Amino acid sequence: MxxxxxxxxxxxxxxxxxxxxxxxxxxxxxxxxxxxxxxxxxxxxxxxxxxxxxxxxxxxxxxxxxxxxxxxxxxxxxxxxxxxxxxxxxxxxxxxxxxxxxxxxxxxxxxxxxxxxxxxxxxxxxxxxxxxxxxxxxxxxxxxxxxxxxxxxxxxxxxxxxxxxxxxxxxxxxxxxxxxxxxxxxxxxxxxxxxxxxxxxxxxxxxxxxxxxxxxxxxxxxxxxxxxxxxxxxxxxxxxxxxxxxxxxxxxxxxxYGETAAPLRPHEALERMLPYIERELERGTRLSAIARHMLGLVNGRPGARPFRRLLTEESVKPGAGLDIIHAAIEAARRVEEAPSLAA
The missing domain is CATH 3.20.20.70 (Aldolase class I)
Structure with missing residues (x-):
């Protein structure tokens, strides 16, 4: 059954x-x-x-x-x-x-x-x-x-x-x-x-x-x-x-679960993270502590490597802030718009 x-x-x-x-x-x-x-x-x-x-x-x-x-x-x-x-x-x-x-x-x-x-x-x-x-x-x-x-x-x-x-x-x-x-x-x-x-x-x-x-x-x-x-x-x-x-x-x-709402796209999920990341940065959390969990978000798609490199290399720099996430959002958007590997 x-x-x-x-x-x-x-x-x-x-x-x-x-x-x-x-x-x-x-x-x-x-x-x-x-x-x-x-x-x-x-x-x-x-x-x-x-x-x-x-x-x-x-x-x-x-x-x-x-x-x-x-x-x-x-x-x-x-x-x-x-x-x-x-x-x-x-x-x-x-x-x-x-x-x-x-x-x-x-x-x-x-x-x-x-x-x-x-x-x-x-x-x-x-x-x-x-x-x-x-x-x-x-x-x-x-x-x-x-x-x-x-x-x-x-x-x-x-x-x-x-x-x-x-x-x-x-x-x-x-x-x-x-x-x-x-x-x-x-x-x-x-x-x-x-x-x-x-x-x-x-x-x-x-x-x-x-x-x-x-x-x-x-x-x-x-x-x-x-x-x-x-x-x-x-x-x-x-x-x-x-x-x-x-x-x-x-x-x-x-x-x-049978939910009918359209799923988020990767860049939209990153946009939802912005308020949380802003609060955490104000508390003294390093951006890299959060960004490391996002590295695989667009894995397996054209443009995934530049997306990972952006988050990996930029988030560890002193003073790294929301501008890095905004750049990642745009990088994810480009990945979504690129032809898939199966096309």
């Missing part, structure tokens, strides 16, 4: 299309930019450790613009008490969801006993989820992002046990990266490409747990591919493709 038109209880509680949490990428400037491209996509923060929230600069770590909704906070950690407190603080900032990271394979994350290595301890994950749910009082969803397996613990039975155990603690929403993680011997970069994708396993997981919301992640590159996955699962999550080719987000609202 096609699930393309499946609606959740409210617009803010819809996981049909999500942009993945990505370290060093999905900061608040990136998310604000992505929100200009899609009104409906669900956005995620970078992973923030519970310890950082407990002892760090919370406004810097957790602050976001109201226009980013729906936006989720992804937490990293393994101490139920500390995670509960961090989640409570995050909920106080107004996030629409608390997500627990059980999928990151980096050595640094493993040394802190969180990320993908937690899949070896489903009972601990269940305790963490239960503590988080209690802390936020059922006001916002608590979700888990996990792999299909880790190291030698990668059978379908292992994944089923993990999902069953964590679901018993009250988690109803799982974002499943359709690759196992090799925690010994592969780098985080290699873990994004080397283990083979197994979408069918995620489909079978949804069939086995029809009462759960299952979002598929890993290797999805287009909106057409997203729509195909939505025939089998409840939602899709795109990571690198959405970041490196953000213009695909312009297709989301019409293709996956």
């Amino acid at each position: 096609l699930l393309l038109n499946k609606e959740k209880s409210s617009e803010g509680a819809d996981w049909r299309f999500c942009v993945a949490p990505m370290m060093d990428w999905t900061d608040r400037h990136c998310r604000f930019f992505h929100r200009q491209l899609s009104r409906r996509a669900r956005l995620y923060t970078e992973m923030v450790t519970s310890g950082a929230i407990m002892f760090g600069d919370r406004e810097r770590l957790l602050g976001f613009d109201a226009s980013e909704h729906p936006v989720a906070l992804q937490l990293g950690g393994s101490d139920p008490v500390e995670l509960a407190r961090a989640a409570e603080i995050g909920a106080g900032f107004g996030y629409d969801e608390i997500n627990l990271n059980c999928g990151c394979p980096s050595d640094r994350v493993q040394s802190g006993r969180f990320g993908a290595c937690l899949m070896a301890e489903p009972e601990l994950v269940a305790s963490c989820v239960a503590a988080i749910k209690s802390a936020v009082g059922g006001q916002i969803p608590v979700t888990v992002k996990n792999r299909i397996g880790i190291d030698e613990q990668d059978s379908e039975a292992d994944l089923t046990r993990f999902i069953e155990t964590v679901a018993a603690s009250g988690c109803e929403i799982f974002i499943v990266h359709a690759r196992k993680a090799w925690l010994k011997g592969l780098s985080p970069r290699e873990n994004r490409d080397v283990p083979p994708l197994d979408y069918e396993r995620v489909y079978r997981l949804k069939a086995a747990f029809p009462e759960l919301t299952i979002i598929i992640n890993g290797g999805i590159e287009t909106i057409a591919q997203s729509a195909k996955h939505l025939e089998m699962v409840d939602g899709v999550m795109l990571g690198r493709a959405a970041y490196k080719n953000p213009a695909l987000l312009l297709e989301v609202d019409a293709a996956l």
Whole structure:
């Protein structure tokens, strides 16, 4: 059965299309930019450790613009008490969801006993989820992002046990990266490409747990591919493709949500960024901190390289300001008017 038109209880509680949490990428400037491209996509923060929230600069770590909704906070950690407190603080900032990271394979994350290595301890994950749910009082969803397996613990039975155990603690929403993680011997970069994708396993997981919301992640590159996955699962999550080719987000609202308004053109999305950039510059934000997220906006089209070069080279100069963005708007307009490569 096609699930393309499946609606959740409210617009803010819809996981049909999500942009993945990505370290060093999905900061608040990136998310604000992505929100200009899609009104409906669900956005995620970078992973923030519970310890950082407990002892760090919370406004810097957790602050976001109201226009980013729906936006989720992804937490990293393994101490139920500390995670509960961090989640409570995050909920106080107004996030629409608390997500627990059980999928990151980096050595640094493993040394802190969180990320993908937690899949070896489903009972601990269940305790963490239960503590988080209690802390936020059922006001916002608590979700888990996990792999299909880790190291030698990668059978379908292992994944089923993990999902069953964590679901018993009250988690109803799982974002499943359709690759196992090799925690010994592969780098985080290699873990994004080397283990083979197994979408069918995620489909079978949804069939086995029809009462759960299952979002598929890993290797999805287009909106057409997203729509195909939505025939089998409840939602899709795109990571690198959405970041490196953000213009695909312009297709989301019409293709996956049935919106009838004409999508913005790239130069119009940049125009929408002007008030935000002006405010941020007044606060002392460097233009390059915002502009770096826009570099791929016209990728794959004639004129994309000069557009990228303009933003890359000019935004880092001392005193770089709105004139650079105005120039980028004109460069994007020229790209839109140029004949396509397929013509």
